Amino acid sequence: MSELDVRDAATPPEPAATPVPDPGLEEHVERYTDVDDRASRATYRQIVAMLGAVPVLVVAFVVVYFAVPISAEFALFGTTWKAQHVLLGGTVGLAILLIGMALIQWARLVMSDVEMSEERHPAQTGPEARAVLAADTKAGVEESGIKRRALIGSGVAGGLGLLVVPALLALGDLGPWPTDAVRAKTIEKTIWAEGIRLVNDVNYLPLKASELVVGQLVNAEPENLQALHGSEYQIAKAKAAIIVVRMDPNSIRIPDSRKDWQVDGILCYSKICTHVGCPISLWEQQSHHLLCPCHQSTFDLGNSGVVVFGPAARSLPQLPITTDADGYLVARSDFTVPVGPSFFERDSSKDFKDGDN
Amino acid sequence: MAKPTKIREDSPALAVQTPPEAPPAVNKLAPAAEWVDQRSGIGKVIKGALRKIFPDHWSFLLGEIALYSFIILLLTGVFLTLWFKPSMGEVEYSGSYELMRNIPMSEAFASTLNISFDVRGGLLMRQIHHWAAMLFVAAMTIHMLRVFFTGAFRKPRELNWIIGVGLLSIGLIEGFAGYSLPDDLLSGTGLRFVDGSIRSIPIIGTWVEFFVFGGEFPGELIIPRLYMVHILLVPGLLLGLISAHMALLVYHKHTQWPGPGRTQKNVVGYPLFPVYAAKAGGFFFIVFGVTTLMGALMQINPVWLYGPYNPSQVTAGSQPDWYMGFVEGAIRIMPNWEWHLGSTTWSWNIFIPFVGLMGLLFTGLALYPFIEAWVTGDKSEHHLLDRPRNAPNRTAFGVACMTCYGMFWAAGGNDIIATQFHVSLNDVTYFMRVAVFVAPVIAFIVTKRICLSLQRRDAETVLHGSPTGVIVRSPDGGYTEAHTPVSQGEAYTLTRHPQWTPVESGGRVRQRLSRWFAHGQIAKPTAEDIEAASHHAHPISPVDAAADETASIGSGKDAE
Ligand code: HEM
Ligand code: FES
Numbered sequence: 001m002s003e004l005d006v007r008d009a010a011t012p013p014e015p016a017a018t019p020v021p022d023p024g025l026e027e028h029v030e031r032y033t034d035v036d037d038r039a040s041r042a043t044y045r046q047i048v049a050m051l052g053a054v055p056v057l058v059v060a061f062v063v064v065y066f067a068v069p070i071s072a073e074f075a076l077f078g079t080t081w082k083a084q085h086v087l088l089g090g091t092v093g094l095a096i097l098l099i100g101m102a103l104i105q106w107a108r109l110v111m112s113d114v115e116m117s118e119e120r121h122p123a124q125t126g127p128e129a130r131a132v133l134a135a136d137t138k139a140g141v142e143e144s145g146i147k148r149r150a151l152i153g154s155g156v157a158g159g160l161g162l163l164v165v166p167a168l169l170a171l172g173d174l175g176p177w178p179t180d181a182v183r184a185k186t187i188e189k190t191i192w193a194e195g196i197r198l199v200n201d202v203n204y205l206p207l208k209a210s211e212l213v214v215g216q217l218v219n220a221e222p223e224n225l226q227a228l229h230g231s232e233y234q235i236a237k238a239k240a241a242i243i244v245v246r247m248d249p250n251s252i253r254i255p256d257s258r259k260d261w262q263v264d265g266i267l268c269y270s271k272i273c274t275h276v277g278c279p280i281s282l283w284e285q286q287s288h289h290l291l292c293p294c295h296q297s298t299f300d301l302g303n304s305g306v307v308v309f310g311p312a313a314r315s316l317p318q319l320p321i322t323t324d325a326d327g328y329l330v331a332r333s334d335f336t337v338p339v340g341p342s343f344f345e346r347d348s349s350k351d352f353k354d355g356d357n
Numbered sequence: 358m359a360k361p362t363k364i365r366e367d368s369p370a371l372a373v374q375t376p377p378e379a380p381p382a383v384n385k386l387a388p389a390a391e392w393v394d395q396r397s398g399i400g401k402v403i404k405g406a407l408r409k410i411f412p413d414h415w416s417f418l419l420g421e422i423a424l425y426s427f428i429i430l431l432l433t434g435v436f437l438t439l440w441f442k443p444s445m446g447e448v449e450y451s452g453s454y455e456l457m458r459n460i461p462m463s464e465a466f467a468s469t470l471n472i473s474f475d476v477r478g479g480l481l482m483r484q485i486h487h488w489a490a491m492l493f494v495a496a497m498t499i500h501m502l503r504v505f506f507t508g509a510f511r512k513p514r515e516l517n518w519i520i521g522v523g524l525l526s527i528g529l530i531e532g533f534a535g536y537s538l539p540d541d542l543l544s545g546t547g548l549r550f551v552d553g554s555i556r557s558i559p560i561i562g563t564w565v566e567f568f569v570f571g572g573e574f575p576g577e578l579i580i581p582r583l584y585m586v587h588i589l590l591v592p593g594l595l596l597g598l599i600s601a602h603m604a605l606l607v608y609h610k611h612t613q614w615p616g617p618g619r620t621q622k623n624v625v626g627y628p629l630f631p632v633y634a635a636k637a638g639g640f641f642f643i644v645f646g647v648t649t650l651m652g653a654l655m656q657i658n659p660v661w662l663y664g665p666y667n668p669s670q671v672t673a674g675s676q677p678d679w680y681m682g683f684v685e686g687a688i689r690i691m692p693n694w695e696w697h698l699g700s701t702t703w704s705w706n707i708f709i710p711f712v713g714l715m716g717l718l719f720t721g722l723a724l725y726p727f728i729e730a731w732v733t734g735d736k737s738e739h740h741l742l743d744r745p746r747n748a749p750n751r752t753a754f755g756v757a758c759m760t761c762y763g764m765f766w767a768a769g770g771n772d773i774i775a776t777q778f779h780v781s782l783n784d785v786t787y788f789m790r791v792a793v794f795v796a797p798v799i800a801f802i803v804t805k806r807i808c809l810s811l812q813r814r815d816a817e818t819v820l821h822g823s824p825t826g827v828i829v830r831s832p833d834g835g836y837t838e839a840h841t842p843v844s845q846g847e848a849y850t851l852t853r854h855p856q857w858t859p860v861e862s863g864g865r866v867r868q869r870l871s872r873w874f875a876h877g878q879i880a881k882p883t884a885e886d887i888e889a890a891s892h893h894a895h896p897i898s899p900v901d902a903a904a905d906e907t908a909s910i911g912s913g914k915d916a917e
Contacts, residue, residue, distance in 0.1 A: 090653050
C-alpha cells in the first residue's frame with residue numbers, strides 16, 4: 001500500500017511495504033577529531049585563534065573610529081575608497097565573521113555529533129483533549145444563553161461589522177477627493193497659460209525662436225515655475241516639464257488643426273511620458289523619434305507625438321506655442337488634454353490619433 | 358539523501374538511537390535560572406524544548422538566512438532612524454559633500470547624505486541595511502523554492518506556507534518602501550512608476566492615488582507615510598508573521614529527507630542545545646559578518662551620485678531593486694492596450710502587468726498546496742520530503758513557473774540586452790512577448806524528462822548497483838563497466854517514495870488532472886525485481902545494456 005492510498009488518514013502514513021526494508025539509522029561514524037588526538041588539539045587551537053583575533057579587531061575598530069578622519073580616502077584597484085568606512089566595516093565585519101566561524105567549528109568538530117531521534121506526533125489535538133474542548137465549548141455556549149436569545153448574537157456581530165464604516169471613513173481625509181472639480185484644478189491642469197515664456201530648465205533663460213537650430217532639442221519649463229518652492233514646485237514640475245524641438249517643417253507632418261501651434265518647425269511637447277510618467281529624454285534627430293528610457297515607449301515628434309512603439313497608449317500632448325513681441329517662445333494656452341499617465345476619469349477622446357487632421 | 362557519510366554494509370540496524378548515556382540526574386538549576394523559574398515557572402515550558410531535535414541539511418539553512426537578514430535589518434534600521442528625517446520639506450544642503458552644497462533638496466535626501474558623509478559608520482550601516490534587504494528577499498524566495506520542490510508545503514504545513522507567502526509579499530512592500538525613503542532621483546522615479554500604476558486601476562485608481570499621496574504626485578506626504586509603513590507597520594507585521602512561522606515550525610518539527618531510520622514518525626538530527634544552537638548562532642554571525650563586509654567593500658545605492666529627486670530628470674537605464682524586476686519586465690513588454698470608453702480610460706497596458714501579475718503570482722502561490730491536495734486526493738500528513746524527481750509533474754510545473762518569472766525579469770532589462778548583444782530593442786521586446794509563454798512550456802517538458810531519467814537511473818542503481826568507473830574486458834572481447842551493489846540503506850532511500858495514484862472520485866476535471874499528475878512516473882523496482890536482479894548479478898553485457906536502453910526509452914515514451 002502506498003502512502004497516497006491512505007486517504008483521510010489522521011496519522012502520518014508509513015509506506016507499509018517498501019521493496020527494501022528500512023535498515024534503521026546508520027551506525028555512528030567517529031570523526032577524525034574524535035579518534036586522533038593531534039587533530040583534535042589542532043581544531044581546538046584553530047577555534048581559540050579565531051576567537052583570539054576578535055579583541056584585536058575590536059581594538060583596531062576603536063582606533064580607526066578616532067584616528068582616521070571621515071573624509072580620508074585612498075586609491076586601490078583603480079577606485080578611491082573611503083578609508084574610515086572601509087576600515088570600520090572591515091574590522092568589525094571580520095570580527096563578527098570569526099565569531100561565527102568559531103561557533104560553527106565548535107559545533108561541528110568538538111560537540112557530540114551523535115545523531116538522535118525524536119518521536120513525532122500528528123498535528124491534531126489528541127482525542128481526550130478534543131473531547132474536553134468540545135464539552136467546554138458546548139457548556140459555554142449553553143451558559144451564555146445565546147441559543148435562546150439569538151438576537152443578542154446577531155446584534156453583536158452586526159454591530160461589530162458596522163464599526164468598519166467609521167473606521168474606513170476616518171481615513172477619508174487621507175487626501176483631497178478627486179471629484180471633477182478637484183481634478184480640473186490638479187491633475188488635469190498645469191501652470192502653463194497664455195503668454196508664459198518657455199525657459200531653459202537649467203538656467204531659466206527664455207528661449208528665442210531664432211536661436212534654435214534644426215535638429216536641436218531643449219528641455220524647458222514654464223517661466224512661472226521659479227516662483228514655486230518645496231512640494232508645490234515638485235508637483236508643478238512633474239506636470240509642466242516640456243521639450244522644445246526644431247525640425248525641418250518640410251520633413252514633418254503638421255495637421256491643419258495644429259498649424260498655429262508651432263513656430264517655423266519649432267514644436268513643443270510634454271516631457272512626461274503618457275505611460276507611467278517618466279520624463280522622456282532620448283532624442284533621435286534623424287527619425288524625429290523620442291524614446292522614454294523607462295520602458296522604451298517611442299513617440300514620433302514629427303507626427304504630433306503619436307506612439308510608434310512600446311507600452312504607452314496615447315500620443316504625447318503638444319503645447320500650442322507662438323512668439324511674443326521680443327521673439328521669445330511663449331505658450332498660447334495650457335495643454336489641451338491632461339498630461340502624464342492615464343487615469344480612469346480621463347476623457348481620452350480628444351487626444352491626437354495618428355491620421356487626425 | 359540525508360547523510361553523505363558512507364556506512365558499512367554490515368552496520369547494525371538501530372531502530373532509535375538514544376544519547377550515549379544519560380548523565381547522572383541533576384536537579385539543581387543555576388542560581389539565576391532558579392530565581393527566574395521560581396517567579397515564572399518558565400522551566401515547565403523550556404523543559405523538553407532544550408533538547409529538541411533539528412535535522413541537518415544545507416537546504417534547511419535558506420530560511421535561516423532570511424531570518425538572520427531580518428534581524429540585521431532591524432539592528433541597522435534602528436541605527437538609521439536616529440538620523441534620518443522623513444520629510445519632503447525643502448532645505449539647502451550644507452553638509453560636507455562638496456558637490457551638493459547649496460543645492461535645494463528634501464530633508465530626507467539631505468539627511469541621507471548626512472548619514473553617508475558626516476556620521477561615522479553611517480555609510481557602513483546604510484550599505485549593510487541595503488545589502489541585507491536584498492539578501493532578505495532573495496533568501497525568502499529561494500527558501501520558498503526549496504519548500505515547493507520538496508513538497509514541504511503539504512499537510513500539516515499549509516498554514517506555514519501561506520504565512521510564508523504573506524512574508525514574501527509584504528517583504529517586497531517593505532523593500533520598496535525603504536528604497537523610496539532617501540528621496541533621490543532613482544527612488545523618486547520608482548515612486549513615479551507606482552503613482553502611474555496605481556492610477557491605472559479601473560474605477561478607483563485616481564481615488565487610491567489621491568489617498569496614498571495625499572493629493573497629486575509627489576506631494577509632501579508620501580515619504581513620511583512610507584516611513585511609517587517602513588519602520589512600524591510592515592516590520593510589525595513581519596515580526597508577527599515570523600513568530601507564527603517559527604512557532605508552527607517548532608510545533609510540527611522540521612521535515613527531514615528520507616533515509617534509513619528516518620520515518621514519518623520521527624525526526625533525526627541534533628539537539629537544540631548545544632549543537633543546533635551553536636550551529637544556528639554561528640551561522641547568524643556568519644551572515645552578519647558577510648553582510649558587514651559587503652557593506653564595507655561593495656558600494657550599493659550611492660544616492661549622492663544620483664542627486665535629489667527631480668521630476669523632470671531620469672537616469673538612463675534606471676532599474677528597480679532586483680525583486681521588482683519581474684513587474685518592470687511585464688510593464689515593458691505589455692502591448693499598449695487601452696480602452697477609451699465614453700469619457701473614461703481603462704489602462705490595461707499598466708493594470709494587467711502591475712496589479713494583475715502580482716495578484717496572480719501571490720494568489721497562485723497561496724493556493725497551490727490546496728490545489729495539489731485536491732488533485733492528488735492526498736489528505737495525509739507528510740514529514741518526509743519528496744526528492745524533486747519523484748514528483749515530476751510538480752517539479753516540472755515549478756520550473757516552468759520559474760522560467761516564466763525569469764523571462765519577465767529578463768524583459769526588465771530589454772534595453773540592456775539590446776545594447777549588449779547589438780540587437781534591435783523592438784526585436785527583443787517582440788521576442789520576450791512570445792518567450793514568456795513558450796519558454797515555460799519547453800522548461801516543463803525538459804524538466805519532466807530529466808526527472809523521469811533520474812527516476813530510471815535510481816531504479817537501475819537499485820537493481821544493478823552503482824557504476825564503479827572500472828571498465829572490465831570480458832573473455833569474448835566485450836567491455837563493460839563494473840557495478841557495485843548499493844547498501845541496504847541507499848536502496849531503501851531510493852525505493853521508499855510513494856507512487857502517485859490518481860483519485861477515482863470527484864468530478865471529471867479533478868479526475869483528469871489527477872491522472873495527469875500521476876502520469877509518467879517510472880514504476881519503482883519491486884522486492885521481486887530486486888531479488889531477481891541480485892540472482893543474476895553478472896556484469897551487464899553490452900548487448901543487454903543496449904536492450905535495456907531501448908526498453909527504457911520506449912517505456913518513457915509510453916509514459917508521456
Ligand atoms: C524593521 C526595521 C527597519 C528599520 C527601522 C528600517 C529603517 C530604515 C531607514 C531609516 C531608512 C532610510 C535611511 C537611508 O537610506 O539613509 C531605510 C532605508 C531602507 N530600508 Fe529599511 N528599515 C527596516 C527594515 C527594513 C527591511 C525589512 C527592509 C527590506 C526588505 C528594508 C529595506 C530598506 C532599503 C532598501 C532602504 C534604502 C536604503 C538606501 O537607500 O541605502 N528595511 N530603512
Ligand atoms: S514611463 Fe515612458 S515608457 Fe513607461
